[in-house]
Structure formats: C-alpha cells, structure tokens
Amino acid sequence: CILSHPIKNTNDANSCQIIIPQNQVNRKSDIYVCMISYAHNVAAQGKYIAIASTTVETSEPEKEIEPALELLEPIDQKFVAISDLYEPIDDGAESQVFCSCSYDATTHFETTCNDIKDIYKRMVGSAFDFENMKRKQNDVFGEADQ
Structure with missing residues (x-):
C-alpha cells in the first residue's frame, strides 16, 4: 500500500513492523505489517510504503489481511498479489x-x-x-x- 501518513499509534515513525498474533484474529498464521518511507529513499517525500502479508488460509485471501489494512487507513493505493x-x-x-x-x-x-x-x-x-x-x-x- 502507498500511504500519505505514518501508521496510527506509532509516534509518527518513519518505519515500523507490526505483527498481529494469529489468536487475536482467529487464524492459524500471524499477519505481518512492515512500513518504510521517504526517509529510506524508497518513496517520494511524505509517502510511506506498507506491506501487509500472511499465509493464505481461505479462498478469500484479501479478506484475511483486513485487520492489517484497517491499521493503514486511509490508503492512497493498494496492490494485491498472491505468491x-x-x-x-x-x-x-x-x-x-x-x-x-x-x-x-x-x-x-x-x-x-x-x-x-x-x-x-x-x-x-x-x-x-x-x-x-x-x-x-x-x-x-x-x-x-x-
């Protein structure tokens, strides 16, 4: 995801990693969020790059990362890929x-x-x-x- 803001409740950090434990979201696998920013020369000034990932467990993989995506709102642009x-x-x-x-x-x-x-x-x-x-x-x- 491309954001125009840091993730909420991270003290406006230019980078962070968040792990959402599996038992908090009724899953078998944790959900991971990694955010980096313009401070790391990977995005334009004032922009942030966030990656939400997990191991697919259902036939609706994008729905599985909703708890992570909610942390990132508002999202400027979202790209979804399954590997x-x-x-x-x-x-x-x-x-x-x-x-x-x-x-x-x-x-x-x-x-x-x-x-x-x-x-x-x-x-x-x-x-x-x-x-x-x-x-x-x-x-x-x-x-x-x-």
Missing part, C-alpha cells in the same frame, strides 16, 4: 545445486536467515560457526588484522 511458496526437493549434495526456499509472509527475515544457514550447512557439511565471527572487545571497525 506460491516453493522449497527445494533436492538437498544439493549430489547435484551440487543448492536452492533456497521462497520468501514467506514474515517481515522479520528469521525464516530467510534460517534458510541461508541451512544452505550453508548443506554446502559445507557443518553449521556455520558464528563464534569465529564475534568481535573482540577492543576491536576497532575497519582496523586491519595484525
């Missing part, structure tokens, strides 16, 4: 072709990050070791290793 979700059927071990899953409805990228970690593990044979990536207390950004 299928895909996931690889081959782990890539034999073919050496490692495919990711489709993006899902979430807006916090947790499932995408988990997918990236899974691809790494399938490619290398072991989980990525984040401990090796931790910065030391006296590390200075941009400083070359000595």
Whole structure:
C-alpha cells in the first residue's frame, strides 16, 4: 500500500513492523505489517510504503489481511498479489545445486536467515560457526588484522 501518513499509534515513525498474533484474529498464521518511507529513499517525500502479508488460509485471501489494512487507513493505493511458496526437493549434495526456499509472509527475515544457514550447512557439511565471527572487545571497525 502507498500511504500519505505514518501508521496510527506509532509516534509518527518513519518505519515500523507490526505483527498481529494469529489468536487475536482467529487464524492459524500471524499477519505481518512492515512500513518504510521517504526517509529510506524508497518513496517520494511524505509517502510511506506498507506491506501487509500472511499465509493464505481461505479462498478469500484479501479478506484475511483486513485487520492489517484497517491499521493503514486511509490508503492512497493498494496492490494485491498472491505468491506460491516453493522449497527445494533436492538437498544439493549430489547435484551440487543448492536452492533456497521462497520468501514467506514474515517481515522479520528469521525464516530467510534460517534458510541461508541451512544452505550453508548443506554446502559445507557443518553449521556455520558464528563464534569465529564475534568481535573482540577492543576491536576497532575497519582496523586491519595484525
């Protein structure tokens, strides 16, 4: 959706993420709202871009996001799209072709990050070791290793 205002009750934030819990709207899946704005150079001055998403559960998908759309009113322009979700059927071990899953409805990228970690593990044979990536207390950004 394109808006001419920030989302109500967000202290006029230029960006925000809202998760409407499934049990509050009698659903099996949460509804996600992500809003960004001109402050992020993605819209004209004074404009806001809001994305409402969820996993389709009925034959009336647009109706399923009504609780999110109500938060965004008034809406200047609304675009509706439904996307299928895909996931690889081959782990890539034999073919050496490692495919990711489709993006899902979430807006916090947790499932995408988990997918990236899974691809790494399938490619290398072991989980990525984040401990090796931790910065030391006296590390200075941009400083070359000595």
